[in-house]
Amino acid sequence: MNLKKGDVIELEISKYAFEGKGIGKIKLDENDESAYVVFVDKTYPGDKVKASYSRIKKSYAEARLEEILEKSVDRTEPKCTHFGVCGGCKQQDLKYEVQAEYKELQVKEIFEKMGGLKDFEFLPIVKANNVFFYRNKLEFSFSDKRWLTVEEINQSSEIDDKNFALGFHIPRMFDRILDIDKCWLQSEESNKILNFTRNFFKSRNTSIYSTKDHKGFLRHLVIKHSHHTNDLMVNIVTSEYNEDLMKEYSDEMIKEIPEITTIVNNINTKKAQVAYGDYEEVLYGSGFINDKIGKYKFRISPNSFFQTNTLQAEKLYNTALEFADFKEDEIVYDLYSGAGTIAIYVSEKVKSIYAFEHIPEAVADAKENMKLNNVSNISFFEADLNKSFQQKLIEDKIPHADTIIADPPRSGMNPKTIQDILFVNPKKVVYVSCNPTTQVRDIKLLVENGYRLIKIQPVDMFPHTFHIENVALLVKE
Ligand code: SAH
Numbered sequence: 001m002n003l004k005k006g007d008v009i010e011l012e013i014s015k016y017a018f019e020g021k022g023i024g025k026i027k028l029d030e031n032d033e034s035a036y037v038v039f040v041d042k043t044y045p046g047d048k049v050k051a052s053y054s055r056i057k058k059s060y061a062e063a064r065l066e067e068i069l070e071k072s073v074d075r076t077e078p079k080c081t082h083f084g085v086c087g088g089c090k091q092q093d094l095k096y097e098v099q100a101e102y103k104e105l106q107v108k109e110i111f112e113k114m115g116g117l118k119d120f121e122f123l124p125i126v127k128a129n130n131v132f133f134y135r136n137k138l139e140f141s142f143s144d145k146r147w148l149t150v151e152e153i154n155q156s157s158e159i160d161d162k163n164f165a166l167g168f169h170i171p172r173m174f175d176r177i178l179d180i181d182k183c184w185l186q187s188e189e190s191n192k193i194l195n196f197t198r199n200f201f202k203s204r205n206t207s208i209y210s211t212k213d214h215k216g217f218l219r220h221l222v223i224k225h226s227h228h229t230n231d232l233m234v235n236i237v238t239s240e241y242n243e244d245l246m247k248e249y250s251d252e253m254i255k256e257i258p259e260i261t262t263i264v265n266n267i268n269t270k271k272a273q274v275a276y277g278d279y280e281e282v283l284y285g286s287g288f289i290n291d292k293i294g295k296y297k298f299r300i301s302p303n304s305f306f307q308t309n310t311l312q313a314e315k316l317y318n319t320a321l322e323f324a325d326f327k328e329d330e331i332v333y334d335l336y337s338g339a340g341t342i343a344i345y346v347s348e349k350v351k352s353i354y355a356f357e358h359i360p361e362a363v364a365d366a367k368e369n370m371k372l373n374n375v376s377n378i379s380f381f382e383a384d385l386n387k388s389f390q391q392k393l394i395e396d397k398i399p400h401a402d403t404i405i406a407d408p409p410r411s412g413m414n415p416k417t418i419q420d421i422l423f424v425n426p427k428k429v430v431y432v433s434c435n436p437t438t439q440v441r442d443i444k445l446l447v448e449n450g451y452r453l454i455k456i457q458p459v460d461m462f463p464h465t466f467h468i469e470n471v472a473l474l475v476k477e
Pocket of ligand 1: 338407
């Protein structure tokens with residue numbers, strides 16, 4: 001084998017390797033029966049491409065896409081002008097139907113090949129009806145290092161606004177921000193707010209917080225636009241409070257964009273670049289918005305977690321509900337309960353629910369949300385699930401659950417939590433996950449300890465991205 005890095009080859013992509021990589025196979029010599037595998041970034045099955053080797057291994061190589069010679073029929077024209085540079089929508093150039101098909105296939109491979117699980121029912125992915133403008137929340141960052149386009153770099157004259165950007169991070173470049181003028185994932189009003197905010201502060205030469213010397217004022221812009229009520233929140237995150245400037249900003253913005261229902265200013269004095277503050281000033285309106293999932297209302301404050309795709313969240317919760325197939329007298333635990341949305345959504349189907357979540361504000365919101373919906377059969381606990389909750393169950397005399405619903409973050413469940421579930425010994429476990437890889441790892445542990453995987457169903461919450469949500473039902477043997 002005498003392949004060299006940089007060598008250019010022509011090949012046809014025949015398989016999808018997920019997360020934007022396609023696979024082509026080549027014969028290294030005429031007599032060789034086995035084909036050599038080449039992974040090419042940013043390609044799809046059906047493409048004919050020219051690519052250059054970037055990494056060569058014994059059994060496979062990686063190659064960089066140089067040119068598409070013939071486009072796959074699965075491709076489509078991306079709508080967004082930032083496509084290819086922005087880290088947000090990585091597969092807007094693939095037809096939505098095919099995106100969904102590949103996500104489904106990926107979950108199947110993770111469960112069957114990686115997890116070695118079999119004899120379970122695999123239900124088809126629940127697709128999204130709205131594939132654009134589906135997000136109810138977007139978080140933009142300010143940066144004094146704007147990402148420049150190739151054209152800008154090549155131009156001879158000096159660029160005078162390269163030190164002001166409001167937009168999204170460039171993948172793997174944590175301090176570079178791509179200036180965004182229109183994002184296709186959130187409403188038109190949201191884009192108006194984004195552009196108004198940039199122009200307002202840029203024209204006043206307001207300073208931007210720098211992660212280097214930790215000086216400067218502007219940090220983030222978070223926009224929340226409720227799907228069902230049209231409530232619209234602007235949350236500007238700064239390093240200190242400047243009353244006069246903020247008054248001017250909010251007065252002018254309301255005049256320009258009267259659809260806004262509330263404006264808040266989160267003040268983050270800490271070094272960590274996070275979009276929530278140590279304290280908050282409400283500049284206009286109530287300081288929160290309301291949205292609905294199914295018939296339930298939820299109050300969303302600037303810093304509380306709420307599923308970002310409202311319409312798909314309803315389908316996700318319905319899948320969980322169907323899988324759980326509750327009986328009226330059941331005791332249920334909701335692990336990683338956030339603002340209490342799942343617990344409230346299933347509350348009328350069961351006797352009582354005990355919900356566990358470690359962020360105090362989320363627990364407070366959950367209690368508010370319970371009142372808002374006239375629900376009374378849920379007890380919300382502030383608890384770090386990475387530490388065992390067995391003691392708490394014993395101390396508070398909490399009855400053991402018939403069903404446990406768990407919806408952990410991307411890292412999945414802590415082995416201690418699995419031990420806790422085994423201690424509680426529920427008949428059913430409904431596992432909602434935003435990362436099938438950690439989900440399958442956890443499910444294997446449950447399967448080794450007497451549970452059987454009955455069925456799984458992916459739900460597409462984030463079209464154009466690689467993110468996959470998946471619901472699984474396990475039953476005690
Ligand atoms: N079920 C909710 C939230 C799911 S997101 C919904 O559908 O909206 C995952 C939640 O897990 C977040 O609210 C996060 O704060 C919480 N979480 C993360 N790590 C945790 C831990 N160690 N203990 C308890 N909760 C945790």
